[in-house]
Amino acid sequence: MPADPTVWDQSSVTCVVPPVQPRKLAKVPFVELADGRLQGVVSSGSDIARVYVSSIAAGSHDFNCSTNNNRPCGGLYGSLCKHLRSLVDEAVVQYGAERVARYLRVEGAETVASGADLAARLGGQQESQPAAVVFSRFLRHLGYLELPVTTAPLAEMHWFPGTVR
Amino acid sequence: MLGMQLNDLVGGLPDGLAEALELVDGFDDALSHGFGRVGEQRAAAIAALAGAVAATPLGDRVAEAAAKVPAGSVSGEHLTALAAARSALLGAAHDALLTRLDESLGRTRSPSGPPATGDSSVPGNLLVGCRSWLYELAITGWRGVGHDLAAAGDQAIEAVLAEPGARRLAVLLDGLAAELRDSSPVSTMERLPLRRWADLWTRATLLAEPGWPGSGEGAETVSGRLLPLGADVHEHGTAVQVQVHAVLEPAGGGTSRLVRVSVAAGKVDTITGPAVWGLFQAYPVLLATLAKHLAAEIDGMPLLPGGDLVWQEEKATAAELTDPFATARVLLAGAVAGETPPLDRHPARVAEPVLVEGYKAAKAGGGVTLTLDGATLPFATGRLPGCGPLTPELLAASTACVGLLRWDAGGWLLQPLAVQATVKKKPVAAHNGDWALGTTDPKAAKALAKTGDPVGVLRERAGRLLRK
Numbered sequence: 001m002p003a004d005p006t007v008w009d010q011s012s013v014t015c016v017v018p019p020v021q022p023r024k025l026a027k028v029p030f031v032e033l034a035d036g037r038l039q040g041v042v043s044s045g046s047d048i049a050r051v052y053v054s055s056i057a058a059g060s061h062d063f064n065c066s067t068n069n070n071r072p073c074g075g076l077y078g079s080l081c082k083h084l085r086s087l088v089d090e091a092v093v094q095y096g097a098e099r100v101a102r103y104l105r106v107e108g109a110e111t112v113a114s115g116a117d118l119a120a121r122l123g124g125q126q127e128s129q130p131a132a133v134v135f136s137r138f139l140r141h142l143g144y145l146e147l148p149v150t151t152a153p154l155a156e157m158h159w160f161p162g163t164v165r
Numbered sequence: 166m167l168g169m170q171l172n173d174l175v176g177g178l179p180d181g182l183a184e185a186l187e188l189v190d191g192f193d194d195a196l197s198h199g200f201g202r203v204g205e206q207r208a209a210a211i212a213a214l215a216g217a218v219a220a221t222p223l224g225d226r227v228a229e230a231a232a233k234v235p236a237g238s239v240s241g242e243h244l245t246a247l248a249a250a251r252s253a254l255l256g257a258a259h260d261a262l263l264t265r266l267d268e269s270l271g272r273t274r275s276p277s278g279p280p281a282t283g284d285s286s287v288p289g290n291l292l293v294g295c296r297s298w299l300y301e302l303a304i305t306g307w308r309g310v311g312h313d314l315a316a317a318g319d320q321a322i323e324a325v326l327a328e329p330g331a332r333r334l335a336v337l338l339d340g341l342a343a344e345l346r347d348s349s350p351v352s353t354m355e356r357l358p359l360r361r362w363a364d365l366w367t368r369a370t371l372l373a374e375p376g377w378p379g380s381g382e383g384a385e386t387v388s389g390r391l392l393p394l395g396a397d398v399h400e401h402g403t404a405v406q407v408q409v410h411a412v413l414e415p416a417g418g419g420t421s422r423l424v425r426v427s428v429a430a431g432k433v434d435t436i437t438g439p440a441v442w443g444l445f446q447a448y449p450v451l452l453a454t455l456a457k458h459l460a461a462e463i464d465g466m467p468l469l470p471g472g473d474l475v476w477q478e479e480k481a482t483a484a485e486l487t488d489p490f491a492t493a494r495v496l497l498a499g500a501v502a503g504e505t506p507p508l509d510r511h512p513a514r515v516a517e518p519v520l521v522e523g524y525k526a527a528k529a530g531g532g533v534t535l536t537l538d539g540a541t542l543p544f545a546t547g548r549l550p551g552c553g554p555l556t557p558e559l560l561a562a563s564t565a566c567v568g569l570l571r572w573d574a575g576g577w578l579l580q581p582l583a584v585q586a587t588v589k590k591k592p593v594a595a596h597n598g599d600w601a602l603g604t605t606d607p608k609a610a611k612a613l614a615k616t617g618d619p620v621g622v623l624r625e626r627a628g629r630l631l632r633k
């Protein structure tokens with residue numbers, strides 16, 4: 001991005017999407033702010049083949065957690081389960097607390113200090129949400145790693161200078 | 166690059182450049198409001214664009230398209246014609262800038278011959294899907310884009326991603342879609358990246374036309390010693406490309422060539438920073454040339470007319486230690502560059518390797534600027550990759566730089582690939598590719614250890630969940 005803000009709209013390489021921060025992916029391999037929800041996939045602590053799909057809606061803060069086979073999470077007792085708490089924590093690492101809070105339309109988003117702070121400010125109730133959609137988005141996400149590496153030049157990538165130090 | 170050459174380069178814009186960019190601005194403004202309802206003033210701007218290409222082979226088709234604009238009745242074909250006109254103007258701008266650069270540096274280029282022909286044979290229905298999304302965006306205009314329209318191309322993009330012959334189009338559309346998704350609803354944005362989004366839309370619209378030559382067309386086979394200058398890294402959420410600029414000394418003598426080696430992988434947004442190198446583990450020789458500063462012997466690799474060497478790991482062997490600064494000092498001035506393929510010509514694609522030394526650098530207005538013999542040149546601090554050791558602080562302490570001359574938003578910039586600097590009274594050198602085989606910086610190593618191995622974790626998850 002050019003240093004001079006007056007030429008922002010005349011730059012071919014204006015940075016539009018703020019880069020995300022790297023984080024440990026073992027527990028929560030997938031987090032996104034999409035479709036009006038903070039949603040993601042949390043690996044089960046006990047069964048390596050099982051994952052939980054967890055989501056929190058923007059605005060209402062209604063939430064849900066279930067396995068990818070649509071079995072309800074046993075940890076939901078009218079409040080956030082450990083998977084949802086992990087989801088919030090990791091989202092804060094990835095995007096920063098303010099960006100997540102703003103997306104969820106939490107009041108005073110700029111004052112949110114941590115994942116725990118954010119979780120404490122969420123009202124909301126358990127509500128059925130589409131686990132299958134989120135899970136298929138996760139599979140699509142993983143699909144990018146299956147794309148073959150190519151050594152043919154991709155000229156268009158010059159428009160994407162990438163993460164900035 | 167000498168002070169005299171730099172003064173010459175930054176001393177003024179090529180004739181006609183400002184006028185050409187003004188016409189481009191007119192198009193970009195119309196695209197932001199949408200071709201479905203163009204006011205009189207914007208229609209006049211499109212007519213002016215058509216006037217500028219009237220004498221070219223595009224003239225008739227663009228004039229016909231421009232005539233449909235006031236009524237808001239443009240078809241897809243008309244939009245493609247307008248995209249071609251915009252692309253032609255920016256192609257001319259590219260040529261004027263590069264000519265000036267070549268004259269300043271005394272750089273020569275080997276003519277690339279007639280454009281490659283052939284057909285990459287991407288299935289037509291995949292391209293139709295991409296075009297219809299792009300047309301819908303253009304009819305609506307950026308200001309009307311909301312979540313639904315931003316996501317409306319997802320299926321087409323997913324299909325085109327699976328098609329190896331359409332990788333360029335796929336990574337471009339994927340990058341654009343992510344930006345639109347993140348910006349939706351666009352009407353709430355204070356300012357729009359007008360030039361950028363129009364660039365991306367234009368290129369995608371042209372790449373989504375059938376009949377592009379396959380990527381290997383027109384290649385010659387080359388052998389010799391490859392001496393790297395440095396690595397340029399491109400990245401968005403779901404793709405990363407490392408482009409190594411190097412000098413090729415042909416086997417059996419002859420003029421040295423300036424070449425680029427590219428390697429690109431799919432990724433996800435959480436694979437970023439030094440972790441991206443993990444995606445290229447199948448290329449140990451190429452990575453070693455970067456991390457260990459080695460030359461490579463190559464034997465029978467394809468070199469495309471534009472100067473792109475299509476890397477084949479099995480045809481390369483790592484060779485002796487080599488210093489990119491020495492390569493730049495000794496060989497860069499005499500090396501012959503390639504000619505940019507016609508359809509790639511655009512100012513954003515200008516990335517010419519140079520060595521600049523003996524300058525004074527300082528932080529200035531949020532960036533870092535170098536001064537040499539009275540000429541000033543800003544560093545492209547927006548192009549310091551997260552996977553390497555270069556920082557603005559290091560640039561400010563630097564006295565020599567191997568970098569790429571870039572042009573953006575009305576001026577020249579220097580994108581560093583490597584710098585020599587003085588830190589705590591000691592000379593240090595840092596290169597973008599230093600961490601290609603693992604980070605050498607204790608601080609970065611600690612950060613990386615904390616995040617674990619994101620590529621490995623996601624591959625494990627993919628192995629378990631994708632193939633069930």
Ligand SMILES: [Zn+2]
Nearest residue numbers: 065073081083
């Ligand atoms: Zn749960």
